[in-house]
Amino acid sequence: MGFLLKSLYGQLFVTPPVPTHDFSGQTVIIIGANIGLGLEAARHIARLNVGHLVLGVRTASKGETAKKDIVSTTGINEQSVSVRIVDLSSNKSVIAFANTIQAEFKSVDALLLNASILPFEFATTEDGVELGVATNVIGTFLLALLMLPLLRSSSALSGKPVHLSIVASEVHGFTTLPEKKHPHIFTALNAKDSPDFADRYNVTKLMQVLIARELAKSVDSDKVILNFLNPSLCHSNLTSTTKGFASFIVESFKYLIGRSTEVGSRTLVHALTIGKESHGQYLSSCKVEEPAPFVLSAEGATVQKRLWDELSEILERARPGILSNIA
Numbered sequence: 001m002g003f004l005l006k007s008l009y010g011q012l013f014v015t016p017p018v019p020t021h022d023f024s025g026q027t028v029i030i031i032g033a034n035i036g037l038g039l040e041a042a043r044h045i046a047r048l049n050v051g052h053l054v055l056g057v058r059t060a061s062k063g064e065t066a067k068k069d070i071v072s073t074t075g076i077n078e079q080s081v082s083v084r085i086v087d088l089s090s091n092k093s094v095i096a097f098a099n100t101i102q103a104e105f106k107s108v109d110a111l112l113l114n115a116s117i118l119p120f121e122f123a124t125t126e127d128g129v130e131l132g133v134a135t136n137v138i139g140t141f142l143l144a145l146l147m148l149p150l151l152r153s154s155s156a157l158s159g160k161p162v163h164l165s166i167v168a169s170e171v172h173g174f175t176t177l178p179e180k181k182h183p184h185i186f187t188a189l190n191a192k193d194s195p196d197f198a199d200r201y202n203v204t205k206l207m208q209v210l211i212a213r214e215l216a217k218s219v220d221s222d223k224v225i226l227n228f229l230n231p232s233l234c235h236s237n238l239t240s241t242t243k244g245f246a247s248f249i250v251e252s253f254k255y256l257i258g259r260s261t262e263v264g265s266r267t268l269v270h271a272l273t274i275g276k277e278s279h280g281q282y283l284s285s286c287k288v289e290e291p292a293p294f295v296l297s298a299e300g301a302t303v304q305k306r307l308w309d310e311l312s313e314i315l316e317r318a319r320p321g322i323l324s325n326i327a
């Protein structure tokens with residue numbers, strides 16, 4: 001079955017199982033945990049006896065509201081849930097968040113990089129980067145790399161691999177990254193008049209898949225299991241940025257075939273519990289699946305390496321020496 005048919009089959013006919021994993025004694029961090037799939041994944045993990053849950057959010061009040069909601073619906077002790085601020089679109093904020101976590105926690109058993117945006121109009125960040133690329137790609141991997149040393153030392157403490165999971169999407173298969181025709185892909189993605197901007201969310205999700213695959217090659221899966229997953233089309237706030245006909249189409253599809261937020265969130269929890277067979281792999285409907293054909297093609301391999309090289313330079317500029325965190 002082709003990639004798109006398989007994705008559609010999962011969407012229509014597979015209901016991810018209710019998570020039953022026991023998170024006792026574990027510290028779990030979820031980025032983008034105040035709403036949507038991140039909030040529902042946090043609720044499952046709170047219900048499943050987590051030792052400590054960190055809600056990584058960009059607005060303190062939204063984080064506190066989510067914490068109250070999780071405490072009241074699961075009965076988890078409120079001391080076991082912390083709200084910490086992180087804005088993935090700001091390098092400064094991501095670095096400050098990583099420093100806070102390293103200072104407060106001697107061990108982290110799972111980090112779920114869930115936050116993303118669906119950019120509908122061109123906008124740039126304080127770092128001068130297009131917002132979608134900044135949030136979904138640069139901020140996401142900046143945080144991943146900053147956290148790797150703590151994740152490795154946590155694995156040494158527990159004697160088991162810990163999890164680093166990225167919430168990607170099946171829409172990585174809806175594009176082949178038109179900006180690859182330019183000599184520098186990240187520079188091309190910063191062009192305000194890009195004719196391909198309607199494709200931007202898909203592009204950032206493809207970039208997540210390619211970069212995560214490349215990073216996974218250098219990460220020891222006996223210590224850190226790095227995987228990326230597709231929750232399928234779900235009800236959430238994600239598409240609230242869309243307007244006009246695009247909004248009509250996406251809302252109609254969600255209404256007709258979308259998973260509920262809670263059901264979709266089960267796939268996020270699953271990624272944090274699956275074993276080494278998921279390292280460097282794409283998960284869909286709670287199974288390791290092949291990613292889109294472009295990812296597996298010779299051209300995809302070349303683009304994967306180019307993206308990694310370009311991103312490495314960007315991350316080194318943001319935090320000199322960061323690449324030495326990888327091994």
Ligand SMILES: NC(=O)c1ccc[n+]([C@@H]2O[C@H](COP(=O)([O-])OP(=O)(O)OC[C@H]3O[C@@H](n4cnc5c(N)ncnc54)[C@H](OP(=O)(O)O)[C@@H]3O)[C@@H](O)[C@H]2O)c1
Nearest residue numbers: 032034036037087088089114115116169233234236237238
């Ligand atoms: N829903 C779907 O159909 C679907 C399908 C495939 C993949 N996904 C992926 O699933 C993940 C979760 O999305 P969702 O559907 O749950 O969307 P959502 O309801 O919009 O939730 C996104 C979360 O990310 C946070 N966030 C956004 N920008 C951020 C930033 N710069 N820094 C920190 N946090 C930020 C949001 O915080 P605020 O509340 O402050 O905005 C919110 O907590 C995303 O990676 C998305 O691409 C979703």
